[in-house]
């Protein structure tokens with residue numbers, strides 16, 4: 426059963442004007458900035474339930490799964506892994522906006538499986554459906570019929586801040602004094618706690634424990650005019666990673682943080698509709714042609730007059746996440762202007778050139794090790810074979826009811842092919858080692874299947890630090906490469922040899938573009954100081970909000986158990 430919430434928010438602002446900080450050549454430098462006309466108030470509440478809001482917000486929360494009020498067990502996921510991030514999509518000017526959004530979210534499902542949502546604009550009203558679980562769990566024909574309109578934004582979530590619970594599922598929608606606004610965010614704000622504390626001091630009441638909500642409050646209290654400059658004003662107060670899409674009654678706005686940590690690309694459909702998505706694979710699915718990336722620090726505003734570009738405050742140089750190429754993005758996507766497939770293949774080729782070994786067969790750890798293994802095999806001139814079969818019924822998250830059963834995790838997901846492995850010297854290529862769980866189990870499985878030698882090749886440098894920019898890696902103490910040398914890891918996983926992709930070779934491959942990438946989880950050099958973020962530990966969920974319990978979600982057929990929250 427769906428619940429309908431009429432949520433109203435108000436804010437006030439005092440008179441002020443705001444000019445764009447940097448103007449794009451296509452943007453009129455004479456853009457009018459008018460004084461704000463609202464009532465000045467001291468410490469104005471940015472959220473008010475007795476508001477004189479102009480436009481109501483219609484929110485439908487999918488109740489096919491448990492509600493926020495039903496505090497129960499916690500969502501158990503595979504915390505060994507660098508987990509996926511979020512995916513965002515935005516569509517302007519297509520009568521099938523919500524259906525296209527739904528399809529695009531399917532293409533981005535690998536980026537987040539905790540929750541999904543779509544917001545559309547219909548007759549000047551923002552309508553929202555969000556729910557926990559996969560896109561296919563949350564939406565069906567009937568739900569999509571409830572989302573008419575020719576503009577939409579959508580989100581698939583994997584939490585980085587704020588627990589896994591329905592109220593944190595995006596897009597978020599709020600009504601404020603001048604209208605309504607929806608937002609979908611991929612990334613993580615490293616100054617969220619400070620921002621929230623300040624906003625709360627000034628009277629803001631938060632509805633969620635997600636970092637993303639802060640931007641809505643900042644927009645509501647901004648004194649900038651016209652509207653999109655409120656978004657610019659708010660974003661300039663954010664630190665960390667944000668690729669976001671905003672939807673209002675009239676506009677679709679896409680923003681990428683100045684470092685461009687997370688991807689965001691713009692496309693166009695043949696009917697002229699403008700589309701934004703985290704990865705190009707989403708554009709391909711809905712037959713939109715890639716126009717270009719949203720540049721780091723850029724704000725793109727789409728309305729009936731076309732597309733305008735604006736920039737946030739200047740910044741030294743982009744720091745795009747190299748891990749998108751190593752693990753997160755799909756190989757059929759082009760991310761940061763590079764084909765993910767070609768990157769991974771090149772990583773494998775470099776490994777073959779720099780860490781050769783006599784072998785009979787090259788195999789991959791599916792899925793994300795596959796393309797690098799193809800590169801390794803081609804360069805080494807050794808046959809590639811499918812030595813491990815992946816079960817498609819076990820996702821990137823699975824049941825972990827106890828340590829004993831947890832050991833079955835890898836076995837459940839990956840099965841060795843004796844016909845390929847028996848009596849062979851095997852090179853096994855994977856994209857990364859996080860805690861070493863997968864590698865150690867795989868080496869054992871392959872030996873049990875009769876392999877004579879097992880040589881692990883890892884298509885990324887050793888991960889020594891946590892990510893604070895939208896990827897949910899374990900804390901650094903839990904990262905095996907933070908505690909052990911490559912030789913010690915080789916002993917730990919029981920392989921005959923082990924080699925990682927050297928960071929220098931990775932940077933050499935990227936050439937002059939190399940300085941535009943973030944390598945912090947390999948180098949420990951963080952482009953934006955993660956001063957207030959604590960990373961989740963294995964088995965933990967972090968309750969960082971003041972909104973009560975971290976409620977569970979039930980999704981994807983995973984099992985649940987109670988977990989303790991660390992403060």
Ligand SMILES: O=P(O)(O)OC[C@H]1O[C@H](OP(=O)(O)OP(=O)(O)O)[C@H](O)[C@@H]1O
Pocket residue numbers: 505506507752790791792793794821855856857858859860861862863864
């Ligand atoms: O060292 P560990 O802690 O075991 O983590 C590393 C493994 O986790 C990831 O795979 P994952 O199973 O998440 O997804 P995939 O099927 O997309 O490769 C990654 O590709 C490695 O295989």
Ligand SMILES: NC(=O)CC[C@H](N)C(=O)O
Pocket residue numbers: 509510511512582583584585586587593610611612613614635636637895896
């Ligand atoms: N992985 C992400 O991009 C998460 C977005 C946001 N920080 C959240 O936790 O919902």
Ligand code: SF4
Pocket residue numbers: 686745746747748749891892893894895896943944945946947
């Ligand atoms: S720390 Fe690692 S995972 Fe995080 S943005 Fe930088 S390269 Fe990507």
Ligand SMILES: [Mg+2]
Pocket residue numbers: 790791792793794855856
């Ligand atoms: Mg893997």
